[in-house]
Amino acid sequence: MRLRNKPWAEDFIAAHPHIVIPNPEDYKGKWGELFQNDKPLHIEVGTGKGQFVTGMAKANPDINYMGIELYDSVIVSALENALEAGTLPNLKLLKVNGAHLAKFFEKNDVSRVYLNFSDPWPKTRHEKRRLSHGNFLKLYESILVDNGEVHFKTDNRGLFEFSLMSMSAYGMLLKYVSLDLHANMPEDNIMTEYEEKFSAKGQPIYRLESQFLTKKAD
Numbered sequence: 001m002r003l004r005n006k007p008w009a010e011d012f013i014a015a016h017p018h019i020v021i022p023n024p025e026d027y028k029g030k031w032g033e034l035f036q037n038d039k040p041l042h043i044e045v046g047t048g049k050g051q052f053v054t055g056m057a058k059a060n061p062d063i064n065y066m067g068i069e070l071y072d073s074v075i076v077s078a079l080e081n082a083l084e085a086g087t088l089p090n091l092k093l094l095k096v097n098g099a100h101l102a103k104f105f106e107k108n109d110v111s112r113v114y115l116n117f118s119d120p121w122p123k124t125r126h127e128k129r130r131l132s133h134g135n136f137l138k139l140y141e142s143i144l145v146d147n148g149e150v151h152f153k154t155d156n157r158g159l160f161e162f163s164l165m166s167m168s169a170y171g172m173l174l175k176y177v178s179l180d181l182h183a184n185m186p187e188d189n190i191m192t193e194y195e196e197k198f199s200a201k202g203q204p205i206y207r208l209e210s211q212f213l214t215k216k217a218d
């Protein structure tokens with residue numbers, strides 16, 4: 001059943017606490033207890049309707065996935081996608097602001113961060129809201145394992161260039177950069193909703209993989 005009536009979203013979400021975690025602060029430092037295993041945890045910040053995390057969870061049962069989304073009205077669609085996909089014990093959703101990740105995760109909780117088609121916030125005065133701004137990178141570093149990675153896809157050239165510069169200025173290693181992912185699409189690429197929409201229009205998809213480097217002691 002597809003829910004169109006968004007006022008129902010809150011109740012629908014609350015009825016599925018095994019997928020949309022109602023008390024994420026309880027698992028800080030011990031997410032393995034929730035998943036009942038010690039597999040690595042990969043999170044997507046700004047998961048939208050969750051097509052990517054659901055597809056990744058199906059394709060990679062040895063990794064735990066968590067889709068993080070700000071809005072009830074959007075995460076309800078991710079929940080519907082997760083339910084339609086059937087039993088995926090390695091998939092959870094969190095309805096929280098990505099700016100507050102440190103409330104729910106601590107160092108070594110997360111092995112990889114995905115940022116897919118993040119809002120570009122094109123005005124310079126809003127650049128701190130971009131999910132690849134240095135302040136967000138610092139936050140990701142504080143919850144990732146040593147040498148943890150950030151994987152990023154976008155259709156937006158301005159955001160892509162900003163993110164390359166931001167990650168490079170932060171001292172991250174740029175491991176992979178593509179200016180047209182679909183020209184030579186990796187077999188294991190899982191498309192997001194936005195990726196499908198923009199690539200269908202013939203727009204190039206930019207992608208990068210970057211890695212935090214362990215800081216040497218002085």
Ligand SMILES: C[S@@+](CC[C@H](N)C(=O)[O-])C[C@H]1O[C@@H](n2cnc3c(N)ncnc32)[C@H](O)[C@@H]1O
Pocket residue numbers: 045046047048049050068069070071074096097098099116117118119192193194195
């Ligand atoms: C443009 S959509 C992309 C959705 C999906 N990742 C995709 O590629 O199809 C960006 C999503 O990020 C969410 N978002 C933006 N800022 C966020 C934040 N600070 N924390 C969590 N989600 C956020 C928005 O609500 C929106 O659903």
